[in-house]
Amino acid sequence: MFATQVYGDNGKMKEYHYTGPVEHRFSPYSFNGGTVLAVAGEDFAIVASDTRLSEGYSIHSRDSPKCYKLTDTTVIGCSGFHGDCLTLTKIIDARLKMYKHSNNKCMTSGAIAAMLSTILYGRRFFPYYVYNIIGGLDEEGKGAVYSFDPVGSYQRDTYKAGGSASAMLQPLLDNQIGFKNMEGVQHLPLSQEKAVQLVKDVFISAAERDVYTGDALRICIVTKDGIKEETVPLRKD
Amino acid sequence: MALQDLCGFKDSFLNSRWNLPASHPVEYLSESPIQFVIAAADTRSSCNGLVACPASQKILPVHSHLVGTTSGTSADCALWKRILSRELRLYQLRHGRRLSTAGAAKLLAHMLHPFKGTELCVAATLCGWDGGEQENISKMGNETDDLAKTSESDSISQAEARGRNPCPSPAMSRQHCSAGGKQLVRSGPSLYYVCSDGTRLQGALFSVGSGSPYAYSVLDGGVRWGLTVEEAISLAREAVYRATHRDAYSGNCVDVYHITSHGWTRRDREELREEYYREKERERGKVKERREKQEGVEDGQSSGRKK
Numbered sequence: 001m002f003a004t005q006v007y008g009d010n011g012k013m014k015e016y017h018y019t020g021p022v023e024h025r026f027s028p029y030s031f032n033g034g035t036v037l038a039v040a041g042e043d044f045a046i047v048a049s050d051t052r053l054s055e056g057y058s059i060h061s062r063d064s065p066k067c068y069k070l071t072d073t074t075v076i077g078c079s080g081f082h083g084d085c086l087t088l089t090k091i092i093d094a095r096l097k098m099y100k101h102s103n104n105k106c107m108t109s110g111a112i113a114a115m116l117s118t119i120l121y122g123r124r125f126f127p128y129y130v131y132n133i134i135g136g137l138d139e140e141g142k143g144a145v146y147s148f149d150p151v152g153s154y155q156r157d158t159y160k161a162g163g164s165a166s167a168m169l170q171p172l173l174d175n176q177i178g179f180k181n182m183e184g185v186q187h188l189p190l191s192q193e194k195a196v197q198l199v200k201d202v203f204i205s206a207a208e209r210d211v212y213t214g215d216a217l218r219i220c221i222v223t224k225d226g227i228k229e230e231t232v233p234l235r236k237d
Numbered sequence: 238m239a240l241q242d243l244c245g246f247k248d249s250f251l252n253s254r255w256n257l258p259a260s261h262p263v264e265y266l267s268e269s270p271i272q273f274v275i276a277a278a279d280t281r282s283s284c285n286g287l288v289a290c291p292a293s294q295k296i297l298p299v300h301s302h303l304v305g306t307t308s309g310t311s312a313d314c315a316l317w318k319r320i321l322s323r324e325l326r327l328y329q330l331r332h333g334r335r336l337s338t339a340g341a342a343k344l345l346a347h348m349l350h351p352f353k354g355t356e357l358c359v360a361a362t363l364c365g366w367d368g369g370e371q372e373n374i375s376k377m378g379n380e381t382d383d384l385a386k387t388s389e390s391d392s393i394s395q396a397e398a399r400g401r402n403p404c405p406s407p408a409m410s411r412q413h414c415s416a417g418g419k420q421l422v423r424s425g426p427s428l429y430y431v432c433s434d435g436t437r438l439q440g441a442l443f444s445v446g447s448g449s450p451y452a453y454s455v456l457d458g459g460v461r462w463g464l465t466v467e468e469a470i471s472l473a474r475e476a477v478y479r480a481t482h483r484d485a486y487s488g489n490c491v492d493v494y495h496i497t498s499h500g501w502t503r504r505d506r507e508e509l510r511e512e513y514y515r516e517k518e519r520e521r522g523k524v525k526e527r528r529e530k531q532e533g534v535e536d537g538q539s540s541g542r543k544k
Binding site for chain 1: 284287289290293294310311312313315316355356357
């Protein structure tokens with residue numbers, strides 16, 4: 001007699017034959033996959049995400065990008081549980097509008113980051129299951145990336161990968177953009193073209209090795225002239 | 238991966254950026270005339286075995302004379318520090334003087350108390366210098382301009398206040414201020430440990446976090462009455478280095494803050510990755526020297542005998 005191991009709805013493996021009483025629980029969360037990446041340059045910021053929406057073994061959609069435009073100078077990438085991503089972006093949009101109407105100016109990237117931290121912490125005991133990365137330009141026009149954890153801890157970085165393939169992409173970014181773990185290399189500043197090419201290469205690698213990443217890549221490039229979007233196809237398998 | 242863990246209802250997800258750090262606030266309070274507080278911490282934040290951030294800041298300044306080290310869940314520590322800064326600033330504006338470290342510790346402990354039993358996890362040490370601003374209600378204008386230059390601790394009140402209960406309640410202090418009388422406030426360096434389970438301790442030396450046992454051993458071996466600032470800083474740094482060497486959840490760099498009556502100053506962040514090899518080089522150098530000296534002595538002896 002052998003036991004077939006099957007994946008249950010919540011991703012846990014369960015025995016096929018009866019082993020004893022089993023507790024079934026409703027989970028308010030589900031994991032929809034996706035990877036988000038952001039890179040800050042001297043006068044630009046790039047936020048990129050794949051467009052696959054999956055759950056368990058199925059793909060719900062091949063065209064569900066995870067970058068959302070907030071203002072002319074800020075883009076947010078949210079990955080994790082799609083339901084919470086949608087609600088969170090709606091809440092952020094509403095708060096942006098409120099700020100605009102009370103203060104007669106748009107929120108800066110740093111202000112949005114601080115606000116998001118408090119929004120996320122407001123649900124400290126039933127968190128938004130979202131990994132956020134904000135990319136944009138700061139008040140001086142320099143690129144800024146703010147990375148968050150699901151309960152609101154954040155800090156400003158130069159580059160960050162979040163989502164299902166983050167553990168694979170972050171070391172690669174550390175090496176290529178941060179010049180870490182290499183000896184005797186020249187630290188050249190990152191140009192916009194090189195950054196975009198790097199992001200494309202990095203996502204192609206991620207799609208090869210991570211099942212939840214693929215289909216297409218949406219890149220948003222934020223400069224002082226506005227936000228430019230580009231779509232690049234990835235592996236569909 | 239943390240995300241899959243969440244789907245399985247594991248608690249670990251909520252500990253994302255749970256820095257289990259060796260934030261060794263080697264807050265050594267010196268009894269000698271040179272008074273200071275040193276705080277040192279590593280910079281690694283981890284989440285389920287993944288290093289979420291190799292360059293996080295675990296020592297957060299609260300105001301010019303108070304610095305807090307953080308351990309536990311990153312988001313909790315960052316937020317409660319912010320709330321503490323806000324409350325201390327409000328206290329200062331309302332009462333015309335800074336709240337002492339003991340008072341700040343009590344405030345933080347009382348703010349965390351409603352969350353006892355929840356997953357909130359904050360283990361902070363508050364390191365500060367309680368200054369002499371007792372009769373400063375008239376000088377409130379100057380206060381807000383330049384906190385760093387507030388008057389040095391009154392030596393008289395220091396001698397009197399030592400050993401008494403610090404930080405009178407706000408009502409009492411207002412009375413005291415307006416009467417211009419002496420306040421029962423301890424002046425000088427101060428160190429408190431506050432934890433989200435309700436612990437609030439005063440001490441001369443604390444080490445907090447997953448690497449704390451390793452740090453304690455180094456500190457207990459090296460700490461003594463009458464340490465100078467440089468010795469204390471190098472001891473703190475050594476303690477953090479040993480903890481990062483042995484503890485998996487501590488690593489990367491070390492931050493050192495130094496608090497005196499003038500406020501806090503920060504040393505540059507130092508990378509500890511190469512430290513192990515540098516130490517080995519130093520040891521090798523010493524052994525070589527010793528060996529050369531030994532050979533020199535032997536040569537001298539043998540040549541002497543020949544004669």
